[in-house]
Amino acid sequence: MKVNGTHYRSLWWDAEKAALQIIDQRWLPHDFRVQQVDTLEDYAEAIVEMRVRGAPLIGATAAYGMALAARLDPSTAHLDKAWAFLDKTRPTAINLRWALNRCRTHLLALPEDQRAEAALRLAHEIADEDVEINRSIGLNGLEIIRKIADGKTNGEPVRLLTHCNAGWLATVDWGTATSPIYQAHDAGIPIHVWVDETRPRNQGALTSWELGSHGVPHTYITDNAGGHLMQHGLVDMVIVGTDRTTRRGDVCNKIGTYLKALAARANNVPFYVALPSPTIDWTVTDGVSEIPIEERSAREVTHIQGVNDAGEIVQVQVTPRGTPGGNPAFDVTPNHLVTGLITERGVCAATPEGLDGLFPEQARIAERA
Numbered sequence: 001m002k003v004n005g006t007h008y009r010s011l012w013w014d015a016e017k018a019a020l021q022i023i024d025q026r027w028l029p030h031d032f033r034v035q036q037v038d039t040l041e042d043y044a045e046a047i048v049e050m051r052v053r054g055a056p057l058i059g060a061t062a063a064y065g066m067a068l069a070a071r072l073d074p075s076t077a078h079l080d081k082a083w084a085f086l087d088k089t090r091p092t093a094i095n096l097r098w099a100l101n102r103c104r105t106h107l108l109a110l111p112e113d114q115r116a117e118a119a120l121r122l123a124h125e126i127a128d129e130d131v132e133i134n135r136s137i138g139l140n141g142l143e144i145i146r147k148i149a150d151g152k153t154n155g156e157p158v159r160l161l162t163h164c165n166a167g168w169l170a171t172v173d174w175g176t177a178t179s180p181i182y183q184a185h186d187a188g189i190p191i192h193v194w195v196d197e198t199r200p201r202n203q204g205a206l207t208s209w210e211l212g213s214h215g216v217p218h219t220y221i222t223d224n225a226g227g228h229l230m231q232h233g234l235v236d237m238v239i240v241g242t243d244r245t246t247r248r249g250d251v252c253n254k255i256g257t258y259l260k261a262l263a264a265r266a267n268n269v270p271f272y273v274a275l276p277s278p279t280i281d282w283t284v285t286d287g288v289s290e291i292p293i294e295e296r297s298a299r300e301v302t303h304i305q306g307v308n309d310a311g312e313i314v315q316v317q318v319t320p321r322g323t324p325g326g327n328p329a330f331d332v333t334p335n336h337l338v339t340g341l342i343t344e345r346g347v348c349a350a351t352p353e354g355l356d357g358l359f360p361e362q363a364r365i366a367e368r369a
């Protein structure tokens, strides 16, 4: 998507420098900084510290990490080591393991002298596929927004609520939850987006930055405001992304998503989840008991980052010194609270039958495992 009129992806390959370039998201929305990733340690740090973040982007970054590993030393032992090193960076988003497994399986089947070139080609392929998948999610989600718009009178906007940043910054381009939003806006459908702040890392500020750059009307709200807005009939649809969706359609996403789903159900507001197929974990069924939830540093809760009047990016403490902070980074929304899953192949129910129907080949592989 565009930043000040220039089209960017959230990562790109610089062929001259033979290195990956990323947008260091820790400084957004206040400062747009591009960083080159040179070593495997840089790759791991970029993922752990959330310079790059969002399930699909973590996966694509890891694929480029495997390409670097293959260039440094294409032996099976080294690739296995790199796989394990990158795999332990973040535990919840399944796209990381999906991308690492795809790279490992592909490369180990090749002679060593072909692995470096093949690994880079595959990383490009994974990044390009992500863009195409998200574009298709957008077209499928657009139809849902269009139907809601058709029921409105006097050009009233469709009011959507989103949590976290499931935008182009969290993918390679388009975003998952934001893709239908961008497509609806571009199709001339009046929309307005309620953007949850998403404490503690305030990914809502990233979403606001994205939507603002694209001219999409939106309002940044506290995480606690959603229930009130739904109660007063001010939300037509909730749409979020996911870090891991189970075989039966349980959805793991940024902490606080579950509360929004509960509020949506209590107020008869449809709750949709936009997901690319690499985010489906066909090996797990019960999201609450089977998905590992990342516990991040307490400092992310006790402190908050922003820009001061002098234009400097600073962190300030919001709690009394010494107050312990707890920081579970994700939660699971059980499938019965989900109205529908918007995938690149279409929209389905959040049920085993719904997902199996759209992805029969994956379901068969899962059956055999």
Ligand SMILES: CSC[C@@H](O)[C@@H](O)C(=O)COP(=O)(O)O
Pocket (backbone or CB within 6 Å): 053, 054, 055, 056, 093, 163, 164, 165, 166, 167, 170, 171, 175, 176, 177, 203, 240, 241, 242, 243, 253, 254, 329
């Ligand atoms: C298209 S992104 C979907 C999810 O990855 C997103 O909603 C999310 O929870 C991101 O978490 P983050 O901790 O910022 O990586």
